[in-house]
Amino acid sequence: MNVPLLDLKQQYLSLKAELDSALLRVAESQHFILGPEVERMEQELANYLGCNYALGVSSGTDALLLALMALDIRQGDEVIVPTFSFFATAGVVARLNAVPVFVDVDPVTFNIAPKDLEKKITKKTKAIIPVHLFGQSAEMDEVIRIAKAHNLYVVEDGAQAIGAQYKDGKKVGNFGDIGCFSFFPSKNLGCFGDGGLVTTNDNMLAEKLRILRVHGGEPKYYHKMIGGNFRIDAIQAAVLRVKLPHLDGWSQKRRDNASLYHSLFLEHNLAAEEGKTEFDKKNKILLPKAVYQNSGTKNYHIYNQYCLRVERRDALRTHLAENNISSEIYYPVPFHRQECFQYLNPKDSEFPDSNFSAEHIIALPIYPELTREQITYVVKTIADFFTKNV
Ligand SMILES: *Cc1c(COP(=O)(O)O)cnc(C)c1O
Numbered sequence: 001m002n003v004p005l006l007d008l009k010q011q012y013l014s015l016k017a018e019l020d021s022a023l024l025r026v027a028e029s030q031h032f033i034l035g036p037e038v039e040r041m042e043q044e045l046a047n048y049l050g051c052n053y054a055l056g057v058s059s060g061t062d063a064l065l066l067a068l069m070a071l072d073i074r075q076g077d078e079v080i081v082p083t084f085s086f087f088a089t090a091g092v093v094a095r096l097n098a099v100p101v102f103v104d105v106d107p108v109t110f111n112i113a114p115k116d117l118e119k120k121i122t123k124k125t126k127a128i129i130p131v132h133l134f135g136q137s138a139e140m141d142e143v144i145r146i147a148k149a150h151n152l153y154v155v156e157d158g159a160q161a162i163g164a165q166y167k168d169g170k171k172v173g174n175f176g177d178i179g180c181f182s183f184f185p186s187k188n189l190g191c192f193g194d195g196g197l198v199t200t201n202d203n204m205l206a207e208k209l210r211i212l213r214v215h216g217g218e219p220k221y222y223h224k225m226i227g228g229n230f231r232i233d234a235i236q237a238a239v240l241r242v243k244l245p246h247l248d249g250w251s252q253k254r255r256d257n258a259s260l261y262h263s264l265f266l267e268h269n270l271a272a273e274e275g276k277t278e279f280d281k282k283n284k285i286l287l288p289k290a291v292y293q294n295s296g297t298k299n300y301h302i303y304n305q306y307c308l309r310v311e312r313r314d315a316l317r318t319h320l321a322e323n324n325i326s327s328e329i330y331y332p333v334p335f336h337r338q339e340c341f342q343y344l345n346p347k348d349s350e351f352p353d354s355n356f357s358a359e360h361i362i363a364l365p366i367y368p369e370l371t372r373e374q375i376t377y378v379v380k381t382i383a384d385f386f387t388k389n390v
Pocket residue numbers: 059060061062085086088089131157159160181182183184194195196
């Protein structure tokens with residue numbers, strides 16, 4: 001059996017007629033950049049997310065960059081980021097000549113650890129970028145409390161978490177000053193190229209984001225500000241409009257797949273329960289945990305990735321590959337270990353939980369169209385690896 005990490009072809013075929021006609025509609029219109037198709041997409045996404053303003057942009061990375069520009073982050077400002085995330089989270093800070101300040105992550109959720117966050121605040125700190133990693137909200141009550149206490153901006157990196165909820169049904173992207181999303185094809189809501197979104201509930205910020213998206217000219221060709229080209233194409237908007245009504249169904253399937261993995265791992269005695277943080281005889285693998293899942297606060301994890309931590313990770317990956325199962329490592333190198341950030345003199349021992357995750361984490365296929373047979377095969381292949389010590 002073959003189990004790819006992601007199979008976008010299946011999703012495309014399931015919506016082929018609608019997607020094809022949406023593409024043709026754009027071709028007929030010959031209106032390629034921003035315009036009515038993009039405005040409709042923005043309105044539909046604002047409704048979906050429950051926010052006042054949503055603006056389509058060129059990518060998730062540009063969403064983050066634009067957000068920081070709108071908040072006037074500049075040279076010498078410090079911006080706090082989790083050290084364990086996709087590169088863009090820290091890259092955008094450094095690109096503005098500001099200083100990314102790294103914080104360790106929580107060993108259960110992989111999200112920024114509030115207890116370490118507060119210690120990193122200085123007089124130069126301007127903003128915090130919590131990342132909702134793998135599709136689960138960061139602990140926003142604590143992040144917002146800390147931000148308020150120190151008068152800091154909050155930019156949510158929700159690139160992997162569109163539709164995820166923190167609690168009480170409120171979707172990520174509504175907690176900070178600006179929310180950022182990505183429509184890269186491998187995200188839960190993916191377009192046919194690069195695309196992204198910024199969200200806010202503040203009308204002044206929305207206006208500034210809108211102007212900076214088109215080089216900062218308002219009116220056109222008159223510049224009080226220096227922005228960039230952060231525009232999204234109509235083709236991407238048209239694709240997103242077809243896919244959006246299916247997003248919650250797809251995310252629910254990912255959640256169902258996660259719970260099937262979970263029960264099968266327990267059945268095979270590879271793990272005792274979710275949320276463990278150390279290996280032992282009963283826990284050859286450490287299962288991810290959707291925190292608060294059962295506590296009534298409605299944390300809603302959308303599983304953009306399903307990541308385990310395992311002993312002998314690299315050998316297991318090879319074993320999976322030999323059995324036609326794809327996996328990936330998100331992420332092998334935390335920011336504080338990246339060569340390009342050594343000028344900041346980060347201290348490796350400050351980040352034990354991120355280091356542990358980087359060394360043991362593995363992402364398994366979790367996409368909505370996976371079958372029960374495929375998941376059963378993945379778990380059995382992993383069980384063989386541990387029990388037969390291959
Ligand atoms: C994908 C991703 C981004 C960047 O999005 P792009 O659309 O690829 O530029 C930023 N942050 C995180 C956490 C991501 O996963």
